[in-house]
Amino acid sequence: MNDTFKLYLRKFIIVFFNDILIYNKSFDDHLHHLAQTFQLLQDHQFYLKLSKCSFAQQQVECLGHIVFASGVALVQDKVVIVQQWPIPNSFKALRGFLGLTGFYRRFIRRYSAMATPLTHLLTKEHLEWPEEAQLAFQQLKEAVSTVPILPLPNFSSGTGMGVILSEDGHSIVFFSKQFYPKLLHASTYFQELYVITATIKKWRQYLLGHSFIILMDHKSLKELMAQLIQTPEQQKYLLHLMGYDFTIQYMSGRTNVVVDALS
Secondary structure (H helix, E strand, C coil), X not given: CCCCCCCCECCCXXXXXXXXXXXXCCHHHHHHHHHHHHHHHHHCCCCCCHHHCCCCCCEEEECCEEEECCEEEECHHHHHHHHCCCCCCCXXXXXXXXXXXXXXXXXXXXXXXXXXXXXXXXXXXXCCCCHHHHHHHHHHHHHHHCCXXXXXXXXXXXXXXXXXXEECCEEEEEXXXXXXXXXXXXXXXXXXXXXXXXXXXXXXXXXXXXXXXXXXXXXXXXXXXXXXXXXXXXXXXXXXXXXXXXXXXXXXXXXXXXXXXHC
């Protein structure tokens, strides 16, 4: 699906397996992009089931989220399920609760710290329910019930950065940020160098003392620490990287679409 829609991805289409989301700022654009999408599907001999489609909507439910002009919100049915979740009496029930709330962790500030007393219970031989577990249980319920609406990024701006911290294929935390005005006019090399240093500073508590790999689609930074320092700007950025154990690996843009979506 990503290969089929590669010309339109993050321009007016987002796909996840067989879920296709088409987003537009105007109804005329929507009609035009629907026609392009239908033609593309027809060219590749894909078929849609009408009962599973909706068109020209002001908001849609997509992958457990409500997407509308102002941003992304939780599906209210999921919020109600969390609110009514009984105190877990088995590891299966506890994993179910953590799985559902964890799916929306990006909406919840300090989710990992809040959920720690509950995840710690999963290491026990028998399920216990101490006071700190009950407090964490109620805090997560309250957090899911009061999550903010996350604004949508401007996919066409080209004026920001997007980074994902992951371990064993699982995303842990996301980081996206607009470039400051001076950086907008800098070369791609220095923009990418800024992304590395800003991210390492942001996630210092995760990275310091651990070996990690930086995946990026800019080849000139692959041998960053071995390059000859030629400018004061390089020296300023590289000073922020001292003391960290990392390697930089090149990842082509085609395989780096998740981070591209953040930026």
